[in-house]
Amino acid sequence: MPQKRLVWLRHETKPFEERTALSPDGVRRLISKGHQVVVESSPARCFNDADYRAAGAELVLPDSWSSAPFQAIILGLKEVEKNTFPMPHRHIYFGHAYKQQEGAADLLNRFVLGDGRLFDFEFLTDHAGMRVCAFGIWSGFVGTGLALKEWALKKQGQCLNQEAPLRPYSDSENFIFDVKNELERVAEQPKILIIGARGRCGRGAQKFLEALKLKATLYSSADTLNRNTLPEALEYDIVINAVLLKGAIPPFLTPELLARERKLSVVVDISCDPNGPHNPLPIYNKETSFQRPVHKLNFGSELSLIAIDHLPSLLPRESSSDFESQFFPHLLEFLSGEIEDSPWERSLERFYQTVLELGLSFRDRPIEFETQPTIN
Structure with missing residues (x-):
């Protein structure tokens, strides 16, 4: 029996950012497959809150992802705001942390402290090293x-x-x-x-x-x-x-x-x-x-x-819809737990590699999905 997952779409805090990785139609499709979707209310997002609610999502306050249940998969687009609290969840977004960018070590250390994981969109690649979703x-x-x-x-x-x-x-x-x-x-x-x-x-x-x-x-x-x-x-x-x-x-x-x-x-x-x-x-x-x-x-x-x-x-609506069309099949793959030899595994490997290069270390918590809690 397919396992149900909790996808948590966060509000984007970057100024003038209106794009999203998940549209109301995407929410509807996830729910039809048995998954639960929580959407943070956003006055800036190119799709309005009412459309997400109509699609079946639960609406919550902006920036509440840090208190989401452990099993939640936090889906965003651009970087999270700088802070110091540990990040225990699995996050999917453009982290800009693997090419020696300013602040990269501080960000990754938050994942280490919380024993979380970052799946960076930029490093979701196929066998030839080509990105599977991009703007x-x-x-x-x-x-x-x-x-x-x-x-x-x-x-x-x-x-x-x-x-x-x-x-x-x-x-x-x-x-x-x-x-x-x-x-x-x-x-x-x-x-x-x-x-x-x-x-x-x-x-x-x-x-x-x-x-x-x-x-x-x-x-x-x-x-x-x-x-x-x-x-x-x-x-x-x-x-x-x-x-x-x-x-x-x-x-x-x-x-x-x-x-x-x-x-x-x-x-x-x-x-x-x-x-x-x-x-x-x-x-x-x-x-x-x-x-x-x-x-x-x-x-x-x-x-x-x-x-x-x-x-x-x-051009937030057009670019978001195009990005989602590239990303959505891979999101379904991720939610099914089939990440071996996939873009998700390659992105995770880059996360581990960079953490080690920075001299950071975290306790050994298995990342396999079957070990993770699911929705009752």
Whole structure:
């Protein structure tokens, strides 16, 4: 007989984050399979509380997951707020803790102290090492749209910051229409370079350009291999960095390079890891946000930099629905307890590996699902 699980969807606390990994329809499907779903009320989530309640979920207060029953599987999307209390549950979300990011050791130590486990979305991979669920297409799509809009606004003596805080669009058609209108106020078309064009983010960037019938120069890893900076990037109006960061690579742009005479006026860093050890754009050290989407950098002449680490939030419903369609079959696999030789096992292995690398240790509690309590 299939075991019932308790899935606890938490409220997202990151500012301007409206996405979710589980929609009301997803709740309905889980309940139809005998699982229990608790949803934290959220004024920001792109699906409203009433729809979750109608789907059969139990609604609870925001940020109450820390007191959830031990057997609850805590499902989120972005990082939890910084704190020090131990984390005893199994959590599923983007932890940003396995690439030497700032605060990673403190976060993982909370799992160690609580004997909990982190299943990071980013490391749910297939046998070939490819992620099974990602927002990359939407990151590239939105980042490219914002870069085009900032370029057009600059041509008119304006800036995207003047429209901040940026608010989500109802759908991608309205977003495309908005950017198209801004571009039509400018007599020329931008010259665009996409670095990392073959990956998810790069394909998303191309998808947006295709909607406006714009062309770009496409760089793959073969075009940047063994290169020390890309001086030809200065000849473009817009550079889109869509590279998947897996290890150390030489910088594409440096302050010294940008101090030269250049046409380049807008850079969007979709990879957005300014404080990581493998940042290929060492020209800034802090992300931008929907509150202030553009950094104005001065390297002799002004450069607009966009580096928002949750770009798909500008299209929360579409990006959430797409992500859920990728993730949901794997969630069912997880709830069934069939994690051997699966993306879940590979994500868990990365958790253990990083904990050991940091010199942390936890008591040996079996993670097999059959040893875990289930719902009565």
